[in-house]
Amino acid sequence: MRGVIGPIVAAIMLGGTFALAPHLGDAAHSGAKLGGDLNVVAWEGYTDPSFVKPFEKQTGCTIHSTYAGSSNEMFSKFRSGGGTTYDLVSASGDASLRFIRAGVVAPVDVSKIPNWKDLAPQLKSPPHNTVNGKHYGVSFMWGPDVLIYNTKDFKTAPTSWSVLYNPKYKGKITIPDNPEQIADAAVYLHYKQPYNLSGAQLATIKTLLQRQRPLVRHYWGLAGDFESLFKNHEVILGAGWPLMTVDLKAAGVPVAETIPREGATGWADTWMLSTRSQHSACAYAWMNYSLSAPVQKQVVAVTHYSPANIKTAQLLGPTQAKALHITDTKYFDSIRFWQSPPNFDKWVTLWAEVKG
Amino acid sequence: MFLPVATSYPMVSYAFLKLTDFRRSLTRPLRRRQSLALVLVLGPPLLWIVGLYVLPLTFLFLYSFWQVIGFNVEAHWTLDNYRQIFAEPVWLQILLRTVVMATLVTVSAIALALPLAYFLVRYTTRWRNLLYLAVLVPLWSSYLVRVFAWKTILGSDGVLNTFLLDAHVIHQPVEAFLYSNYAVFITLLHVWLPYMVLPVYAAIDRIPPSLFEASSDLGARGWRTMRSVVWPLAFPGIMAGSIFVFSLTMGDFITPQLMGNGSQFVGNVIADQFGVAFNYPFGAALSTLPLVVLAVFLTVSRRFGALEAL
Amino acid sequence: MFPRASTVSRLALGTVAALVYAFLYLPLIIVIIYAFNSATITSWPPGQPSLHWFNVLWNDPDPRDAIANSLKVAITATVLAVLLGTPAAFALQRFRFFGKESLGFVITLPILLPGIITGIAMLTWFTQLIQWGVLPGLSLLTVTIGHATFCIVLVFNNVLSRLRRTTRSLEEASMDLGADGWQTFWRVTLPGIRGAVIAGALLAFTLSFDEIIVTFFLIGAQNTLPLWILGHIRQDTNFPEIDAAAVVIIAVSIPIVLLAQFLTRETTQSSSPAKL
Incomplete structure (x- = not known):
């Protein structure tokens, strides 16, 4: 398949197609026409119109965003079409190293991103996006996975993740449709290394998750799924992200979030740039823009995640800055940030078995 | 003899048609001219089908022997993908669940389409065209919107639960309506039903009315006519519809995702390999599972249809 | 007749x-109810009748x-x-050549096999083509x-079944009267x-x-209507906006399809050899 005949035959075939569909030429590769289109795969909330619109006005770059519900989905989406479809991705720590090792993201020149110097010290060159001193992107937001509950059904906040495994709440629970959920079970079981689990530990977790299976109303894929389940009162408990609490409260749904005593998994996200991006000028502009303190404040308003830029603390005021632990490195260290487990294929199979 | 299933509407059953009578050809002149005409007429579609369909299918098959190494797909030949499918029972269980679902949906669609189509042909006159078109209308309203509408109907606070609560049939909302295999079944039956009605209607429409009259003159009641006249003569149409409904169900991954309780179907696990796990080779290997099932189904139905038509 | 049984x-x-x-x-009724309603959450019963979601739809550039x-x-x-399916049907019905039955089967495969197969097969192939540049x-x-x-x-199937049902006598008459193959094709067969x-x-x-499965695999960063939905x-976000969009689509497509149905029936009847 690596010979020359294949491409030649293909070229002839496709030549015919192009000839027949000339008016599709402009749509053929939306990225290629103006230099102004930035295709982004991001977590929900990261390309909210409240701060994207001003950016588009300032720079003339247009952002087209696609949402992903898990790191895996993000990785696959970004790589579809040989990595030509998307320019930027908001990769979490578990995926960012995968992007780097696959060679699909380009080193970023941080000297062209003035706001980079205001990042929290631990987020300037973290091991999940900086390899051998090369920066493959810039840190953006971080935060914990939280337990979200309906305050009408829970007068006081649950103190343990055990509620998600309690038959009392059968059919009222939602958890992410994502093998990383195994790490959350590991945290609940007090395993020391939730991303480096032995066969025996995985077997215990499998039993736990299989017992949880009938309790789960629906495994959510995107934040939207999660929110819709709470809005329609299909569930009263779920593992989710702070963004959902914000959205649900805004929609008038009585919810609150908590981090149970066992601790929490979490994420630290990085804007990464495709090696095949033809719009790196726009991409750099976006990276710098999204790291500026005023914009980070706007992202906080949408997501309630913690901003990477510590100057944002001044704009948010002391109360909110403290609540978001912007400068609290101890808190930062207590979060079990997502990682790619060494035996990830086992995790994927285990997850399929739990659900299948 | 062969009974044409053909319809002004779809698709239908090339698979069942025995090509007949090609003795005469359009142009009598020289063979060479005819060859040239054939090349001109057949060349472009042939190139398209081979270059843009057969080639990709072949390539997909080759892919199933490749591997993801270091987060990239490499042309490193291996049988590991197939070994992996048979190493864990989960993949074949998923296939079995999908086949059961596809069979249930298909059989139910026949059970609904046959009486409907027969009713339209036999007992309607003035309204027939309108009623026939009414089967098509749902096809023009988005598939996804209809799936979503079922979510509204079946939800805990949905139309059905509210109705049953108000009627005091139930006292607690029935949660199993939504996010369950029932929900997947109902939704799939709804969205694919028109694909069964159309060929079945076309087949029954082609039955000479005199046969119905003869049947009832000979004393056959409704059920008997249905069994001895309608069923055998409509059979190729039923098979055509079955192929569509069965195949569409086998490949759907959106309805199970939106309506199901997380139970995986073949379409979901294949789509996940491409959209989530980034393991195209394993996804390619998984896709041979429904292909084998469909190959068996097509072969059997082809033979079956042909036998019935004799 | 046995009236009772019949009744x-x-x-x-x-x-x-x-x-x-x-x-x-x-x-569909549910869709229409929510489209003309002010409620945001699509649970039953809905709220007040309103054109709110049509307004939202009208001002939203994404669905456009x-x-x-x-x-x-x-x-x-x-x-x-049309350009490829019509000649293919013609070739299969009017010419003799080797492998004709198999070819007919292969042409039909894309609708006999699920869309997901077409989608992933083309995705892998196109990914390779992209890598080759x-x-x-x-x-x-x-x-x-x-x-x-x-x-x-x-198109192929429709045309093929029509060709199969039309008698050849008209074409033969045309040829007997001196028309050549192409004239006959343009004036009689077509x-x-x-x-x-x-x-x-x-x-x-x-x-x-309305296609979504094949589209799902082959699309870049753009949206088609089903993908937007x-x-x-x-x-x-704003579920009923989808319902409003669906109502617009149905309202636009029904007259078109009725018209087309009407037109095709006219041509069928007037040009049907059996009628002449």
Whole structure:
């Protein structure tokens, strides 16, 4: 398949197609026409119109965003079409190293991103996006996975993740449709290394998750799924992200979030740039823009995640800055940030078995 | 003899048609001219089908022997993908669940389409065209919107639960309506039903009315006519519809995702390999599972249809 | 005739038919109710009647772009399908050549096999072409190729079955009167299959416009209308806006399809050899 005949035959075939569909030429590769289109795969909330619109006005770059519900989905989406479809991705720590090792993201020149110097010290060159001193992107937001509950059904906040495994709440629970959920079970079981689990530990977790299976109303894929389940009162408990609490409260749904005593998994996200991006000028502009303190404040308003830029603390005021632990490195260290487990294929199979 | 299933509407059953009578050809002149005409007429579609369909299918098959190494797909030949499918029972269980679902949906669609189509042909006159078109209308309203509408109907606070609560049939909302295999079944039956009605209607429409009259003159009641006249003569149409409904169900991954309780179907696990796990080779290997099932189904139905038509 | 038996079966069948229509139309009625309603959450019962969501839809550029993309894809795929499917049917019905039956089967495969197979097969192949530098990337073009491939079958099947049913006597008469092969084709054969071509094209357009599975795999960063709807469903934003969009689509398509149905029937009748 690596010979020359294949491409030649293909070229002839496709030549015919192009000839027949000339008016599709402009749509053929939306990225290629103006230099102004930035295709982004991001977590929900990261390309909210409240701060994207001003950016588009300032720079003339247009952002087209696609949402992903898990790191895996993000990785696959970004790589579809040989990595030509998307320019930027908001990769979490578990995926960012995968992007780097696959060679699909380009080193970023941080000297062209003035706001980079205001990042929290631990987020300037973290091991999940900086390899051998090369920066493959810039840190953006971080935060914990939280337990979200309906305050009408829970007068006081649950103190343990055990509620998600309690038959009392059968059919009222939602958890992410994502093998990383195994790490959350590991945290609940007090395993020391939730991303480096032995066969025996995985077997215990499998039993736990299989017992949880009938309790789960629906495994959510995107934040939207999660929110819709709470809005329609299909569930009263779920593992989710702070963004959902914000959205649900805004929609008038009585919810609150908590981090149970066992601790929490979490994420630290990085804007990464495709090696095949033809719009790196726009991409750099976006990276710098999204790291500026005023914009980070706007992202906080949408997501309630913690901003990477510590100057944002001044704009948010002391109360909110403290609540978001912007400068609290101890808190930062207590979060079990997502990682790619060494035996990830086992995790994927285990997850399929739990659900299948 | 062969009974044409053909319809002004779809698709239908090339698979069942025995090509007949090609003795005469359009142009009598020289063979060479005819060859040239054939090349001109057949060349472009042939190139398209081979270059843009057969080639990709072949390539997909080759892919199933490749591997993801270091987060990239490499042309490193291996049988590991197939070994992996048979190493864990989960993949074949998923296939079995999908086949059961596809069979249930298909059989139910026949059970609904046959009486409907027969009713339209036999007992309607003035309204027939309108009623026939009414089967098509749902096809023009988005598939996804209809799936979503079922979510509204079946939800805990949905139309059905509210109705049953108000009627005091139930006292607690029935949660199993939504996010369950029932929900997947109902939704799939709804969205694919028109694909069964159309060929079945076309087949029954082609039955000479005199046969119905003869049947009832000979004393056959409704059920008997249905069994001895309608069923055998409509059979190729039923098979055509079955192929569509069965195949569409086998490949759907959106309805199970939106309506199901997380139970995986073949379409979901294949789509996940491409959209989530980034393991195209394993996804390619998984896709041979429904292909084998469909190959068996097509072969059997082809033979079956042909036998019935004799 | 046995009136009683007939009445009973008529009643029984009529009941089944009514239930089937209820089953087919219940979701559409729900869609219409929510489209004309002010409620945000689609749980029952809905709120006040309102045109709110049509207003939202009207001011939202995303669905407009998505509809434009869907139209581009569906129109191009339909044109390609007519240009390729009609001659394919003609070749299979009017010529003799080696491997004809197998070819007929292969042409039909894209609708016999599930869309997901077409989608992933083309995705792997196109990904390879992109790596070879033959294709720039996934886009509306790749989606159009995917759609055209199954649209060809729809036109092909319709035309083939029409050709099979038409008698050859008219063509033979034309040839006997001195017309050559092409004249006969243009003046006699083509008018005879026009209805079938239109019906096939109409079906191709309809299915392409609503297609999501193949599109899901072959699209780049753009949206088609079904993908926009899927995104809306998954992101839980303004559900009833989808319902409003669906109502608009139904309202626009019904007259078109009725008209097309009417037109195809006219041509079918007037050019049917049996009538002459």
